[in-house]
Amino acid sequence: MQTFRFELGELPPAAEALRAEVRAFLRAELGDASPVRRAHSWGGFDREFSKKMGARGWIAMTWPKRYGGHERSALERYVVLEEMLAAGAPVSAHWIADRQSGPLLLRFGTETQRQKFLPAIARGELSFAIGMSEPDSGSDLASLRTRAERVPGGYRVNGTKVWTSNAHLADYMIATLRTSHDPAKKHEGLTQFLVDTKLPGITMSPIIDLAGSHHFNMVVFEDAFVPEDMRVGEEGAGWKQVTTELAFERSGPERYLSSFALLLELIREVSKDPGERAAATVGRLVAHLATLRQMSLSVALMLEAGENPNLEAAVVKDVGTTFEQEVPEVVHALLGIEPTIDSGSDLQQVLGFLMQRAPSFSLRGGTREILRGIIARGLGLR
């Protein structure tokens, strides 16, 4: 049984040289950002920052030059991503497009779509949202019902998407919609579309999260017209495409670094006078973190080698989000300090922010249970 492989590899010298450049950029850009600001990690949305990233050539790094990409290796891209996350840079405005919408268009889009969207994404000027979940379709994504009916010149769309992060800020959404209705073949009736978020017939309303923040939206389509040339891929090919997209979504370092800012504040606190128990607590978390980085890097190396590490990516996301969620628990158990919103120490505020954010870590991008189902399939159990 060789179900998964995590082989160690080396980052090439070019990737390590790039790291120094990225760190210098981040020092200059984020110099005085507060710990709680940094704890937002890839949740921070800042178009100006994304444009600066684009100008540096740090978006669309692996794409062909003819689409505005930079034809660099997936490992160089990995270094940029992990440095951004470790520093808590506000990368949200380009993150989704760089990670999955752009690669989706590269693989399945028409030449016209690529020419139109990819260079603008690469410049950090176009922001994307993901239109997958619906009120009655979460983990059972293939049951989604928002329908796109053929009309002259395109499609008429009706239905509702929810939990659509940053849809109110994004320019476009890659929406997975139903184009045929045979209940026995629900996977075959899905099609993906590029949807302009400003289209007539689209109404957005905020869904406020438990911490009072606005990331989520409900997006209601009422006879919204999507032109034919905004369909991505063939009609009915949506399921295959969406699983490809989810594989991109699950494979990155954002799946174990979400609580990194809290670990740093914990170390800052403990460094003052590390007793045995505090030292062991920090050491254990560092052991988990160091191992996860090697596992995550291993997935990046497989991607670079042209392999298909879907199973390994699911393992890293499951183990990684478990770690991310454990950090606030461990800080509480060790120090017993009160988590706060905007009072108290940096440590308290970061704890307060991440304690409230942590439940989402094992929901977004596929729930823990769905991922473990994928792993179980890899083990031959289903």
Add this chain to the structure above:
Amino acid sequence: MNELRTILGDVVTRLFTDLVTKELLESSETAWPDALWRAVEENGLTLPLLPEAKGGAGGSWGDAFVVARAAGRHAVPLPIVETIVGSWLLSGAGLDVPSGPLTIAPVHRDERLRLTRAGGGWRLSGSAARVPWGRAAEHVVVVAEGDGSTMVALAARGAAEVTHDQNLAREPRDTLAFESAPVIAAAPAGRGVPARAVWLYGALARSAQMAGGLDYLLRQASQYATERRQFGKPIGSFQVIQQNLAVLAGHTAAAGTAAANAFRAADRGDAAFEIAVAKVRVGEAAGIGAQIAHQVHGAIGFTYEHALQFATRRLWSWRAEFGGEGDWAAELGRSVAERGADALWPQLTAR
């Protein structure tokens, strides 16, 4: 993984699959499996780190990892990793490596043996508890203080008074008492070999064996879940069993990665950070992994009759040997705290 290492992996796996049977594991709990040792030695698996000129394989810690992990996967009841570490210490000090099984001492962080000059040679004094395979190893490789520097010494088993003890897997863990005992040879330790080398590289070796033990648990428990039927279907078709096995898979993957990374660091030089990471991460995986594997197996896995216990009893002992997770985590945490929070990420990415 390079091609030679793949071949090495195939050779050890074939050998252990053929020879390390359930019957052998049972009988070796009371008697030394001499034929198995000879087969392992003849296949050159005990000296992967020794230069070819000295009868070794001229390999690296990366090669040693392949052997140690496979030894753990098959619960091989021999001091293979002790011989690997011992021969590396001897060779690094410029000393000849004898044939036959070796062990290493002292295995406790705070235990010290002393070398004193006597005539033209050295004498060894002090007591080392829970030395792996102490009664079975023909020689003991000792790292000890002598003349104010760190020395490596080779002593015959007969030089020590041996008191028998054992770990949970009934592997010998004996006390060796040296009373101004003669040593066969002694020399200053090789460059970069710290005074606590036995503790450090012992932990490295155990992390690889445990990673192998977890490989076995995952394979065995997944297999069992597809065979055992309840409520009219294989228990592996129940989501709760699937979820538990997925957790075991995650710990197994983490353990394999942490251990491999520590061996890679050993090839580069100072591996103290990675060894600490591995002993903590793999040890934790071992505890959780054993629990899940037993839960999946139900009552049959709790019997001596079933082979599962050969792995789990070893994991429970190995995770404590050469320092448990608590010891290593505290050491790691102190070093991280000393460098300060802002040094952590640069350190992680530099390795």
